Amino acid sequence: MEPSPEIRLTRDAAWAEVDPRTLRRWAERGELVRPHRGAFMDAAEWAGLSAEGRYRARVVAAASSSRTRPVVSHLSAAALHGAPLVGSSLGLVHVVATPGGGTRTEHGFRKHATGSPSGVVEIDGVPVTTLTRTLADVALTEPFVTAVAILDWAFGHHPITARDVLDDLERRGIIRGSRRAEVALAFADARSGSPGESLSRVRIHELGFPPPGLQHPFADAHGSIGIVDFWWPAFRTVGEFDGVAKYVRDEYARGRSAGDIVIAEKRRENRLRALGLTVARWDWDDAWRGAPLRSRLVEAGLISRRRR
Structure with a gap:
């Protein structure tokens, strides 16, 4: 604050x-x-x-x-x-x-x-x-x-x-x-990691998609990949909310530049995809408007129980 x-x-x-x-x-x-x-x-x-x-x-x-x-x-x-x-x-x-x-x-x-x-x-x-x-x-x-x-x-x-x-x-x-x-x-869920993730959970619910698991850890043969924001095991799909804080706040950046963080995120995503997972990403505007988030999740293979 x-x-x-x-x-x-x-x-x-x-x-x-x-x-x-x-x-x-x-x-x-x-x-x-x-x-x-x-x-x-x-x-x-x-x-x-x-x-x-x-x-x-x-x-x-x-x-x-x-x-x-x-x-x-x-x-x-x-x-x-x-x-x-x-x-x-x-x-x-x-x-x-x-x-x-x-x-x-x-x-x-x-x-x-x-x-x-x-x-x-x-x-x-x-x-x-x-x-x-x-x-x-x-x-x-x-x-x-x-x-x-x-x-x-x-x-x-x-x-x-x-x-x-x-x-x-x-x-x-x-x-x-x-x-x-x-x-x-x-x-409400204490595991929600940010206001953007809370907004995303509400929109995912309103759009009729299955409730995701939260803060799920992944690893591969090289060790820990990290914790993802959202996880739908039945669809082998990961969801990641991209907030601005990830790129500008010191507690997240840890001295890295925005460019370094983007590269690290890309490598992390590649490791997730190598496990046979689909990765959907969205930002605040996508979640707030709803329709862009719906498109991201449908493209990732999720099925909504509601019509558009």
């Missing part, structure tokens, strides 16, 4: 001996950006953030500038916990509201009338629902692909299980949306 940005609140400007009008002039000159009313941050820092990073900054700015100190929840809480946000609308800031006011949208906030949470943690100086409560709320309200990507990440990076999330729903007596949450929780 990207580092937390430094948010400057207008109401705190006097403490820093900076007149609020000066902050506004700096913003007009492009030196500052206003992620939410009453909050500013450095424009250069803002420019370096991803879409998810900017959303996290808006969440922190909105919650910090509010005088009511709301508890951040749902998708916004997932963002602050560090979860990937796949296929989600990064606009409103989600917070917990009292049941009496009803669930409503106002002033850039989506206020969920779910009552006070039993547990709250603090992230970047703002109160946030616990990860278990957050996962339950996301599973109840977010689109399937968004919920699965967040759940995959959580189960793979934290000591938390689907049973923990279901227990939270049961303790709160949640009925509305519970079936939707149960489906997402049953589909």
Whole structure:
């Protein structure tokens, strides 16, 4: 997750001996950006953030500038916990509201009338629902692909299980949306290696292909070939998601250039094919659009139970 940005609140400007009008002039000159009313941050820092990073900054700015100190929840809480946000609308800031006011949208906030949470943690100086409560709320309200990507990440990076999330729903007596949450929780898998792999699993399911095995190791006479993202033993087919991180992130590159990584991937694929396997590869755009992924898998010999 990207580092937390430094948010400057207008109401705190006097403490820093900076007149609020000066902050506004700096913003007009492009030196500052206003992620939410009453909050500013450095424009250069803002420019370096991803879409998810900017959303996290808006969440922190909105919650910090509010005088009511709301508890951040749902998708916004997932963002602050560090979860990937796949296929989600990064606009409103989600917070917990009292049941009496009803669930409503106002002033850039989506206020969920779910009552006070039993547990709250603090992230970047703002109160946030616990990860278990957050996962339950996301599973109840977010689109399937968004919920699965967040759940995959959580189960793979934290000591938390689907049973923990279901227990939270049961303790709160949640009925509305519970079936939707149960489906997402049953589909989630801690072995999913990245948001792109989570997206791919959802699309593979939606397109009617058989569920693949995940993170399957292969070896040949020369030793280990590596672990593949997806594996369909009945079709002798391997599936590989090609994400940008593989070529740019230090933890994957390990000092190698993008060209070196491409060559290594080609050699790895050749060794897999030498075992009599078919290899299908796709990227984020292929998986997001669906149709290109379907073509890759059909060309690799997989059979879908659904029509195009």
